[in-house]
Amino acid sequence: MSKILIIEDDIKLRKELKIFLEKNGYEVIYIEEFCDPVKESLEVNADLILLDINLPNIDGEYILREIRKLSNVPIIMITSKDNELDELMSLNYGADQYVTKPFNLQILLAKIAGLLKRSKITDTNQNKIDCKDFILNMSKSLIEKDDKQIELTKNELKILYFLVSKRGQIVSREDIINYLWDSESFIDDNTLTVNMKRLRTKLQEINMEDIIETRRGQGYILK
Amino acid sequence: MKLIEFVKGKMLYLFLLVIITATIIIFLLPYNVDLVIMIYIALLPIIIYILCCIAEYIKKKSYYDLLENNLNKLEEKYLLCEIIPDANFIEGRILKETLQQTNKSMIENVNKYKFAVEDYKDYIEMWIHEIKIPLATSKLIIENNKNEVTKSIDEEISKIEDYIEQVLFYARSNAVEKDYIISKSSLKEIVNSAVIRNKESVIYNNIKLILHDLDKEVYTDSKWCIFILNQIIQNSIKYSDKDNKKIEISATESKNNISLTIKDNGIGISKKDLSRVFEKGFTGTNGRLIGRKSTGIGLYLCKKLCDKLDLGIQIDSKENEGTIVMLTFPINSFNKLV
Numbered sequence: 226m227s228k229i230l231i232i233e234d235d236i237k238l239r240k241e242l243k244i245f246l247e248k249n250g251y252e253v254i255y256i257e258e259f260c261d262p263v264k265e266s267l268e269v270n271a272d273l274i275l276l277d278i279n280l281p282n283i284d285g286e287y288i289l290r291e292i293r294k295l296s297n298v299p300i301i302m303i304t305s306k307d308n309e310l311d312e313l314m315s316l317n318y319g320a321d322q323y324v325t326k327p328f329n330l331q332i333l334l335a336k337i338a339g340l341l342k343r344s345k346i347t348d349t350n351q352n353k354i355d356c357k358d359f360i361l362n363m364s365k366s367l368i369e370k371d372d373k374q375i376e377l378t379k380n381e382l383k384i385l386y387f388l389v390s391k392r393g394q395i396v397s398r399e400d401i402i403n404y405l406w407d408s409e410s411f412i413d414d415n416t417l418t419v420n421m422k423r424l425r426t427k428l429q430e431i432n433m434e435d436i437i438e439t440r441r442g443q444g445y446i447l448k
Numbered sequence: 449m450k451l452i453e454f455v456k457g458k459m460l461y462l463f464l465l466v467i468i469t470a471t472i473i474i475f476l477l478p479y480n481v482d483l484v485i486m487i488y489i490a491l492l493p494i495i496i497y498i499l500c501c502i503a504e505y506i507k508k509k510s511y512y513d514l515l516e517n518n519l520n521k522l523e524e525k526y527l528l529c530e531i532i533p534d535a536n537f538i539e540g541r542i543l544k545e546t547l548q549q550t551n552k553s554m555i556e557n558v559n560k561y562k563f564a565v566e567d568y569k570d571y572i573e574m575w576i577h578e579i580k581i582p583l584a585t586s587k588l589i590i591e592n593n594k595n596e597v598t599k600s601i602d603e604e605i606s607k608i609e610d611y612i613e614q615v616l617f618y619a620r621s622n623a624v625e626k627d628y629i630i631s632k633s634s635l636k637e638i639v640n641s642a643v644i645r646n647k648e649s650v651i652y653n654n655i656k657l658i659l660h661d662l663d664k665e666v667y668t669d670s671k672w673c674i675f676i677l678n679q680i681i682q683n684s685i686k687y688s689d690k691d692n693k694k695i696e697i698s699a700t701e702s703k704n705n706i707s708l709t710i711k712d713n714g715i716g717i718s719k720k721d722l723s724r725v726f727e728k729g730f731t732g733t734n735g736r737l738i739g740r741k742s743t744g745i746g747l748y749l750c751k752k753l754c755d756k757l758d759l760g761i762q763i764d765s766k767e768n769e770g771t772i773v774m775l776t777f778p779i780n781s782f783n784k785l786v
Contacts, residue, residue, distance in 0.1 A: 235581050241588035248592065279577075305580035307616070309629040309671055327584035327609060329644070330591050399651070406647045409640050411657040413650075 227341050230271035231255035232262055232288065233303065234280050242275070249334055259283060263291040271298060273341055276320075278304040278311070286318055293319035299340040303328070331407040356389050358433060370431045380410050381424045384417075388437065388447040397444035421445070449512040451505070458501050465497055504537075511540055526551060565622065572619040576612055583609060606648065610682070614745060617675050621752040628669035628757065635708065635777075636662040638670050639697055642677035649685050655693040662699050664706050666777040672753055676761075677710070679746040680773045684712035686742075687734055687771070705760075708775040717765040725763055726751040 229251045233239040243253040256265050259282055266274060266288070274292070278285035289300060301322040302315045312323045322336045352364035359370040366382045368375040377385065387404045388396060398417060405412050412420070421437075428434045438446050469490045476486065511533070518531055529547035534540075586605055590598040620627060639662050643650070650657060666673075684695045696711045717725060721732035728748040735742030747763075754761040760776030 235585065238581060238585040238588065241585055241592055244592045245588050305577040305584075307671060308627065309631065309669055310627075313629065313631075326580040327587045327605075330587065332644075402651055403647070406644060406651070409644070411643055411650070411659065413656045414654055415656070 226250065226252045227272040228252045228254065228270070229337070230266055230269055230274045232266060232274060232280070232285070233277040234259065235277075245330065246337075251337070262288050266292060267296060272344070273299045273301070273337060275301050275303055278302060278306065278315070286315065289315065289318045289320055297344075299344050301333075301336060301340065331403075335407060354386070354389060356392075358436065359431065361386060361389060368427070368431065370433075373431055375427050375430055377424075377427065378420075380405065380412060380416075380420050381427070383408055383410060384420060384424060388445060392447050395440055395443050395446045400444065449505075449509045449516075454501075454505050454508075462494070462497065465494055469493060507537060508540075511535055511537075526554065569619045569623055572615060576616045579612060583612075603648065613675060613678075614749065617672070617749055617753060618745070620672075621749055621756065626756075628672050630667050630669055630757075632665055632667055633670040633673070635664045635666050635699055635706070638666075638668075638673050638677065639708070641670075642674045642681055643697075645674075645678055646681050646685060649682075650695075653685060653688060653693060655685065655688060655695055658694065658696040658698075660696075660698045662697070664699050664701060666706055667779075668757055668759065668777060672757055673759075676750045676753055676759075676775070677708075679750050680710050680775075683746060684710065684714060684771065687714040687716075688712060689715045703779075705779055706777045708777070710773045710775075711770065712772075713770040716767040716769050716771055717763075718767050722763065722765055726761075 229246055231239050231242055231253060233242070233255065239255045243255060246253045254269055254271070256262050258265075259280060262280070262283060276285050276289060280288070285302065285304075289302070292298065292300065299321045300319070301324055302320045303324050303326060304311065304315075305326040307325045315323050321340055324333055324336065352362065353369075354361040354363060359368050361367075361382075362369055363382070363386065366377050366379070368377060368385075383405055384401055387401060391400075398414070402412060402414070402417060405417075425434050425437060428436060436448055438448060440446055473486055473490055476489070515528075515532060519525060519528055522528060522531075529544060529551050532544050532547070535544060583605065587602070590602045590605070639659060643657065643659070681695065688695075690713055692713075694713045697708070698711075699706055699708045701707075715734060715737075718733055721730075721734070724730045725732065725747050727744070729744040730748070731742040731744045735744060751761055754775070758778060760774070760778075762774045762776070763771065764774075765771040
């Protein structure tokens with residue numbers, strides 16, 4: 226489990242952020258005393274740091290520079306200052322990402338996941354997801370089963386990946402649309418219907434059309 | 449300075465002079481003075497006076513003409529007294545001194561307001577940064593406690609966010625100093641960010657989004673641009689009415705500029721309202737429709753921010769058919785980076 230360090234002075238905000246990130250499968254710690262945050266943040270050996278710019282006694286940008294001198298840990302700046310200049314400054318000082326409050330939480334999650342993935346040594350098989358009955362090749366956008374390979378479009382791949390990640394749970398159409406939107410595929414209800422239909426036709430080629438079950442009025446479930 | 453007006457001003461003195469000379473001649477009549485001497489006495493002062501007038505006219509004309517010329521050429525008229533030449537006659541000197549003093553006092557007065565506006569803007573910006581923290585916390589609490597009630601609160605919080613952002617950009621649009629940065633930005637990223645912000649309402653209204661030909665680079669401040677685009681998209685969503693709602697966003701490139709077109713098939717804008725949509729506080733017929741609250745600020749702000757960023761913004765619409773908004777990014781804007 227990846228360890229995320231939160232450096233944020235607003236008590237309630239960091240508490241809620243901790244709950245949110247823990248729900249999404251991360252180990253979360255935060256700094257409570259801002260005496261020597263640089264030392265503290267290096268000691269906990271986090272995989273990623275969320276750093277607020279406005280902190281008591283000490284400037285977030287200063288912490289950023291100090292950490293960068295000693296470590297390459299991914300850092301996401303969180304701030305309520307929404308202008309290009311501050312963003313440029315932070316990125317120049319070595320921040321990896323810049324997120325403004327109030328954050329779009331799905332985007333924050335995506336940025337965290339992206340940075341963690343990049344910072345870890347990439348496993349050669351990481352782009353292939355074993356789904357028991359078939360293998361989902363994320364980099365080539367393929368379903369692989371035995372010798373057969375089926376090509377998927379960008380949206381189909383995303384839908385199938387989302388269903389796989391929620392395997393055994395009912396996923397509503399709304400959830401799927403929301404997921405696709407957050408990964409910048411702006412589809413509507415009709416397009417989803419078309420995509421689902423095509424996906425099923427493709428699964429039929431490997432005799433797996435039944436793997437996605439429709440629950441009337443609720444959504445879909447991947448068995 | 450016109451000759452006639454100058455002469456008119458001198459007529460009274462000339463008239464008095466004529467009367468005085470005439471009186472002198474009448475007094476001299478009984479003394480049998482020679483006619484030549486009489487004429488000499490009569491004409492000499494008048495001729496001398498006229499010569500003096502001509503000299504004065506030439507001097508003043510050259511001065512005031514220069515003044516008027518400079519005034520016409522100046523864009524910022526109040527700078528006039530910095531370039532007035534020194535006069536070699538009393539009225540000119542008084543004029544210059546007066547101008548300098550009124551100018552000084554005016555500048556002090558303007559500065560007072562300038563500082564007050566800046567101060568107010570700084571306060572608004574600070575206030576916005578402050579209020580974003582409880583907003584962010586609220587959003588997290590909602591996310592951590594998902595249910596129907598919090599979902600509904602979430603919708604309201606999103607509205608608050610939009611209003612707050614409008615305030616921020618309103619304050620920025622009035623700022624005297626430049627607080628944006630022009631940099632190379634991807635048009636696609638700008639459009640995507642603006643579109644994602646409207647995720648809930650687009651999905652809820654079942655609007656079909658068509659995005660194409662957006663792989664282009666533009667020189668602009670992406671934050672400002674996202675705000676502008678967001679306002680336009682919000683309008684398209686707000687005024688959609690058909691069964692198959694559609695918003696199409698695409699870009700075309702020509703030699704001098706890149707145009708971004710946002711086209712919807714909503715209720716459109718009537719001809720008589722179309723020319724006024726960028727006016728502050730103008731809501732038009734559409735804005736008064738039930739359930740479509742309009743503040744008349746959105747497009748006004750868009751226009752103002754576009755002017756600051758040197759972007760073109762045009763709007764065209766047909767009632768009941770839809771609206772097209774076009775943003776034009778000049779290609780050579782990068783010169784302004786320097």
